[in-house]
Each structure stands twice: as C-alpha cells, then as structure tokens.
Amino acid sequence: MEISVDTHTHTISSGHAYSTVLENAAAAAQRGLSIMCVTDHAPTMPGAPHFWHFANQRVLPRFLHGVGVIRGVETNILNTAGEIDMDDRILSMLDWAIASFHEPIFRPADAKQHTQALLNVIQSGKVDAIGHPGNPNFDFDFEAVIKAAARHNVVLEINNSSLSGSRAGSEQRCEDIAACIKEFGGRITTGSDAHFAYDVGNFTFVKQLLAKVDFPCEQVVTYTPSSFLSFLAERGRAPIEEFSVFHNA
Structure with a gap:
C-alpha cells in the first residue's frame, strides 16, 4: 500500500523537533508525498509555540517543493471532559486538528478516565483525528472509542513513530486498534510524527502493520x-482552492 499524505509532522517550533517547514517539505518531496500536514504541538506542551504561531500559518504557501501544505495542530487533551488547548477561533483558521494524550499534560490514569476523555473530545466536533492512540500509558475501551469515532467521522492515527520505539509497547496495541477499526467500519489516518525531516513520510512500520x-x-x-481532501470535506472543512489539482488523484 502506498500512502500519499503525512498528517502528523513537527517543525523546530515544537521545541523538541529539529527541522523547518521548508526542510520537512523537501523531505516529503523526496519521499513522493502529495500532501504534508504541519502539526506542531499546541501551547500547553512544554516548549510549544504561542497560539499566534498557529493563527499565522496563513502565511505558509499552499505548495512547497511541489508538496501540498496543510495548516494544522496537534492539540493536547487536557482532562476527562475532553477539553483541548486550542481556542475555537484559531481552530477555525486551520485545515486539520489532531488531539493526543501527552504525559506532561494529562497524567496517565485508568482506562475508564482515558475512555471518557476520548469520547468527549470525539463528540466535541473540534478535532479530525486522535493521535498515537496505541500509547500503552493511556489504555482505553477500544470498541467504545472506535465506534464513537466512526459515528462522528473522526479518524484514529496509526503512528509510525510509535511503532519504531518512541512509545514502547505500542506495537501490539496499534495492531489491535487497526483490527478493531477494520471490523467496526471506522477509518484511520497515517502519521510519521516526524520530529526530524528525514522521518517525514516514513511509513515503513505503518505499512507492515496494515499488511499484517x-x-x-x-x-x-x-x-x-x-x-484525504474528501475526508476534510466530510468534516465540513472549507475547500482549498489551490488543491483542486488533487481531486482526481
């Protein structure tokens, strides 16, 4: 399976990543990607940029090195109410929003609390995807969350970084999540979660898992x-005029 879009990449603005948007786009072009999403960490993550960083993504060209650029964010799930650390006004300026658990922001608890948080953020309508759900520190009720995501047209991410050691113990959980999504009729997105340009568009382990x-x-x-653009349209995202070249691709 070839994958044309990387929906989860970080730039130096995230504070613990090491490449620029231009460097990431050049790497994406080398990998043969069509579209790359810029998804720096939202403000409550240590080292993350101010909210102006996200509002100002309108200055990013829609194509860099021939790769389409999606303006996005990786938000943090703050609590069991499913609140995230990004203002609705800023979200409305973006094309794509991921919500993820991160240990510095949401202290790992039990599966019941994690499940409640995920259900609430999915039902909020504010995010398009749940990032790296295979993290073993945040166990949850797979069936309940996957069915809710399918109902609310939210995708779960299969994260290449999680499958290559960044979140130890994720491999079997990601496989189980993918199998459940296949069974219950949901959908997935694919993210490299690159924190360095060379990893943009690297889906080596994602492809192995999906084949398995x-x-x-x-x-x-x-x-x-x-x-991908059809999914954004289903989510109610405004069409991106410059991307009309992709509609039959």
Whole structure:
C-alpha cells in the first residue's frame, strides 16, 4: 500500500523537533508525498509555540517543493471532559486538528478516565483525528472509542513513530486498534510524527502493520490526496482552492 499524505509532522517550533517547514517539505518531496500536514504541538506542551504561531500559518504557501501544505495542530487533551488547548477561533483558521494524550499534560490514569476523555473530545466536533492512540500509558475501551469515532467521522492515527520505539509497547496495541477499526467500519489516518525531516513520510512500520491485518485501502484516508481532501470535506472543512489539482488523484 502506498500512502500519499503525512498528517502528523513537527517543525523546530515544537521545541523538541529539529527541522523547518521548508526542510520537512523537501523531505516529503523526496519521499513522493502529495500532501504534508504541519502539526506542531499546541501551547500547553512544554516548549510549544504561542497560539499566534498557529493563527499565522496563513502565511505558509499552499505548495512547497511541489508538496501540498496543510495548516494544522496537534492539540493536547487536557482532562476527562475532553477539553483541548486550542481556542475555537484559531481552530477555525486551520485545515486539520489532531488531539493526543501527552504525559506532561494529562497524567496517565485508568482506562475508564482515558475512555471518557476520548469520547468527549470525539463528540466535541473540534478535532479530525486522535493521535498515537496505541500509547500503552493511556489504555482505553477500544470498541467504545472506535465506534464513537466512526459515528462522528473522526479518524484514529496509526503512528509510525510509535511503532519504531518512541512509545514502547505500542506495537501490539496499534495492531489491535487497526483490527478493531477494520471490523467496526471506522477509518484511520497515517502519521510519521516526524520530529526530524528525514522521518517525514516514513511509513515503513505503518505499512507492515496494515499488511499484517489486511487493512482495506478504502478505510485509509491518506491513501490518495483526493481521499484525504474528501475526508476534510466530510468534516465540513472549507475547500482549498489551490488543491483542486488533487481531486482526481
């Protein structure tokens, strides 16, 4: 399976990543990606940029090195109410929003509390994807969350970084999550979670996992640029005029 879109990348603005937007875009072009999402950490993450950073993404060109640029954010899930650390006004300026658990922000608790937080953030309508759900520090009720995500048209992420050692113990959980999504009819997105340019568009372990569970291409929103843009349209995101070239791709 080829994957055309990387929906989770970080730049030097995240504070613990090491490449610029231009460097990431050049790496994405080398990998043959069509679209790259810029998803720096939202403000409550230590070292993360001010909210102006996200509001000002309008200055980013829609194409860099021939790769389409999606303006996004990786927000932090703050509590069991499913609140996130990004103002609605800023979210409305962006194309794409991920919500993730991060240990410095949400202290790991029990599966019941994690499940409640995920259900609430999914039902809020504010985010398009749940980032790195395979993290073993944040156990949750797979069936309940996956079914809720399918109902509310939110995708769960299969994260290449999680599968390559950044979150030890994620491999089997990610496989189980993918199998459950296949069974219950949800969809996934694919993110490198790159914190250095060379990892942008690296889906080596994602592809191995999807092949292992025989995951259907039609349930992968990043399979083609048009499938990703169609998903954004389903989410009510405004069309991006410059990306009309992708609609049949």
